Amino acid sequence: MNAKIRSKKIQQIVVTAEQMRNIEERIFSAGIPVAALMEKVAGKITHKLQTLFSEKSITSADKIGILVGPGHNGGDGLVVARELYFLGYNIVIYSPISKPKELTESHAKYAISLGINFSSNIKELYDCDILIDGLFGFGLEREITGEIANAINIINNLNKFVISIDLPSGIHTDTGEILGTAIRANITLCLGLWKQAFLQDTGLDYIGRAELIDLDIPRADINAIIGEYPILNRITQDTAINSLPLPRPVNCHKYKNGHLLIIAGSKQYTGAAILAGLGARASGVGMLSIAVPNSIKPWLSLQLPESLIIGCPETENGAILELPEDIDLNRYQTIVCGPGLTTEAQAIVERILTANCAIILDADALNILAKLNPVLALSSRKFPTIITPHFGEFKRLFPELIALEKNQIILAKQAAELTGAIIVLKGARTCVATPNQVWINPDSTPALGRGGSGDVLTGLLGGLLPPIILAEKPVELIVNTAVWWHSQAGILAATERTELGVDAYTLTQYLIPALTQFLKTIN
Ligand SMILES: NC(=O)C1=CN([C@@H]2O[C@H](COP(=O)(O)OP(=O)(O)OC[C@H]3O[C@@H](n4cnc5c(N)ncnc54)[C@H](O)[C@@H]3O)[C@@H](O)[C@H]2O)[C@H](O)CC1
Numbered sequence: 093m094n095a096k097i098r099s100k101k102i103q104q105i106v107v108t109a110e111q112m113r114n115i116e117e118r119i120f121s122a123g124i125p126v127a128a129l130m131e132k133v134a135g136k137i138t139h140k141l142q143t144l145f146s147e148k149s150i151t152s153a154d155k156i157g158i159l160v161g162p163g164h165n166g167g168d169g170l171v172v173a174r175e176l177y178f179l180g181y182n183i184v185i186y187s188p189i190s191k192p193k194e195l196t197e198s199h200a201k202y203a204i205s206l207g208i209n210f211s212s213n214i215k216e217l218y219d220c221d222i223l224i225d226g227l228f229g230f231g232l233e234r235e236i237t238g239e240i241a242n243a244i245n246i247i248n249n250l251n252k253f254v255i256s257i258d259l260p261s262g263i264h265t266d267t268g269e270i271l272g273t274a275i276r277a278n279i280t281l282c283l284g285l286w287k288q289a290f291l292q293d294t295g296l297d298y299i300g301r302a303e304l305i306d307l308d309i310p311r312a313d314i315n316a317i318i319g320e321y322p323i324l325n326r327i328t329q330d331t332a333i334n335s336l337p338l339p340r341p342v343n344c345h346k347y348k349n350g351h352l353l354i355i356a357g358s359k360q361y362t363g364a365a366i367l368a369g370l371g372a373r374a375s376g377v378g379m380l381s382i383a384v385p386n387s388i389k390p391w392l393s394l395q396l397p398e399s400l401i402i403g404c405p406e407t408e409n410g411a412i413l414e415l416p417e418d419i420d421l422n423r424y425q426t427i428v429c430g431p432g433l434t435t436e437a438q439a440i441v442e443r444i445l446t447a448n449c450a451i452i453l454d455a456d457a458l459n460i461l462a463k464l465n466p467v468l469a470l471s472s473r474k475f476p477t478i479i480t481p482h483f484g485e486f487k488r489l490f491p492e493l494i495a496l497e498k499n500q501i502i503l504a505k506q507a508a509e510l511t512g513a514i515i516v517l518k519g520a521r522t523c524v525a526t527p528n529q530v531w532i533n534p535d536s537t538p539a540l541g542r543g544g545s546g547d548v549l550t551g552l553l554g555g556l557l558p559p560i561i562l563a564e565k566p567v568e569l570i571v572n573t574a575v576w577w578h579s580q581a582g583i584l585a586a587t588e589r590t591e592l593g594v595d596a597y598t599l600t601q602y603l604i605p606a607l608t609q610f611l612k613t614i615n
């Protein structure tokens with residue numbers, strides 16, 4: 093496998109601290125000395141740092157403080173300090189630690205012999221421009237307390253530009269939780285393989301911008317520990333784009349590109365139906381039908397002239413009372429139900445739960461489902477079923493799971509195992525879970541934390557499914573694509589319009605530009 097392909101595939105892998113330790117043990121027992129790996133790591137980090145120092149977003153690197161802990165993360169820090177010193181940088185090493193590991197101690201001894209400023213006085217850091225955090229990596233075992241905790245809090249208050257090695261010190265490798273206190277990094281250089289902490293909401297604002305430093309760990313050693321088809325995966329650009337039904341066959345026609353029915357909206361929430369429709373429009377779906385209460389049908393026709401807008405009888409509050417008698421649900425490969433529906437439309441949700449096609453339940457459809465028996469209703473379906481809760485909706489759907497578990501990855505997978513459905517647990521790092529695997533979307537933007545962006549995702553996802561179902565391909569991969577595409581459009585919009593400028597309608601207008609941008613990079 094060539095290096096470029098290997099490097100891309102490594103990006104999909106996510107490990108726990110224990111798995112990382114076991115993988116590293118395999119390569120040590122295969123013969124590479126720990127010290128050699130540390131030199132390789134530090135060489136790659138030093139090279140990356142020189143690139144980062146040249147970025148305009150980083151302050152000058154006139155004086156660099158290296159924070160050194162007792163373990164091999166500290167060892168990495170010391171080797172980086174030595175290499176930066178030889179490159180002519182002004183270095184100070186700060187270590188609030190006693191009893192370091194043997195290899196770390198010998199690197200400290202050599203750094204001192206070179207005349208590098210080595211101090212346990214934190215004031216030495218005050219005039220540094222940049223701090224490199226080598227206090228703790230995946231070996232952190234317990235809460236950080238005492239002098240080290242005080243030091244970390246003082247360092248955070250210095251508001252320096254911080255680059256953490258492997259993990260921000262104090263972050264739990266698997267859950268991202270803060271163990272007592274933690275370094276707040278601007279950039280984290282994750283070593284070898286992505287750790288689970290990078291894919292959990294909890295530690296994100298301590299991690300900052302995350303980059304992977306590939307250590308050329310042999311795939312055989314990785315597979316030996318996590319298996320060839322690991323349960324936990326990271327969604328990547330490649331896997332997302334490769335699942336799209338592109339390029340289209342020259343003889344394709346609208347029926348081959350599938351037919352989606354969206355059941356959404358109410359007099360109270362007209363916009364949700366429009367946003368879901370605009371999300372579906374960007375998916376390229378062959379035909380789009382949108383069932384809405386009669387009173388808002390004109391609004392939909394105005395916004396989505398290419399769609400078939402189906403007016404439905406409505407309640408006095410303007411919610412959908414029932415679908416038209418002549419509607420044939422077997423015409424559609426996929427039905428989306430929920431955005432803006434209001435919880436009055438229970439009969440609609442109950443009917444869609446029995447539909448003989450793929451369904452996606454979102455928003456009020458989930459709140460209605462929560463009042464039924466979600467596990468029974470979902471697990472009795474024989475067709476692809478996707479639910480797209482945010483954490484609040486998830487809690488209402490599966491209170492019994494929330495009572496026992498906090499980790500969102502585990503929660504999503506448990507819900508998928510219980511229901512047989514694909515669970516899209518939305519958050520800063522959205523999880524897509526089937527009963528056997530979990531994918532996590534590693535990049536997003538807080539700009540998406542606004543009303544309506546979920547409606548856009550539901551419509552986009554709904555529109556992507558029909559051609560996949562007609563092609564009889566597995567649906568979970570296209571779910572990943574929708575989640576990835578939606579967040580990439582948000583990132584592009586935030587880059588061009590700031591994080592305040594990504595309202596849901598604007599987001600719909602960035603879906604195609606975001607895809608165009610990525611397709612250009614791979615062609
Ligand atoms: N595995 C390897 O040999 C290599 C790992 N790399 C880097 O080293 C770390 C992992 O190294 P390890 O020594 O296992 O752990 P840490 O450096 O993270 O430090 C653990 C160290 O700290 C002590 N400790 C744990 N918790 C606390 C606490 N709350 N307060 C005080 N002290 C604590 C513990 O006893 C250990 O002594 C990995 O992240 C990489 O950065 C190298 O890159 C290659 C070789």
Ligand SMILES: [K+]
Nearest residue numbers: 225228257259
């Ligand atoms: K660190």
